[in-house]
Amino acid sequence: MSTVATPTRTIGPERVLLLGYGVFVVAAGARSAVQLATHPGRAPLAYALSALAAAVYAIGFVLVRRAAAGQGRRVARRFAAVELAGVLVVGSASVLRPSAFPDATVWSCFGAGYLLLPLAVPVAVLLWLRERP
Numbered sequence: 643m644s645t646v647a648t649p650t651r652t653i654g655p656e657r658v659l660l661l662g663y664g665v666f667v668v669a670a671g672a673r674s675a676v677q678l679a680t681h682p683g684r685a686p687l688a689y690a691l692s693a694l695a696a697a698v699y700a701i702g703f704v705l706v707r708r709a710a711a712g713q714g715r716r717v718a719r720r721f722a723a724v725e726l727a728g729v730l731v732v733g734s735a736s737v738l739r740p741s742a743f744p745d746a747t748v749w750s751c752f753g754a755g756y757l758l759l760p761l762a763v764p765v766a767v768l769l770w771l772r773e774r775p
Contacts, residue, residue, distance in 0.1 A: 656710035663703035670696035685745035
């Protein structure tokens, strides 16, 4: 009697990262869409940064997926570093000049409104990619 090995699906770091990016694409995209549709003039910089964050998360999703398949790890690593820089710059600016941000962005206060996950996700991607050949 022979046994046929069935593929097993594991929940590895890449799946957790993809889930995080997917949730943030929806969250940041919905946030910016609602903000821009309901009161675009109140905090245009903050709303534009939330829309930018949604685009960054969409690109990050694609790049992490490709890196998990063994393609484009260097590009994913560089993009995660740029994403982290964006979170740090916007987070610092929102703390140092809160008047420039009359309404919060996804990356305000380093993502405090999202349990600091916007800060943690690119760090997790960089650590994950560091361990991969």
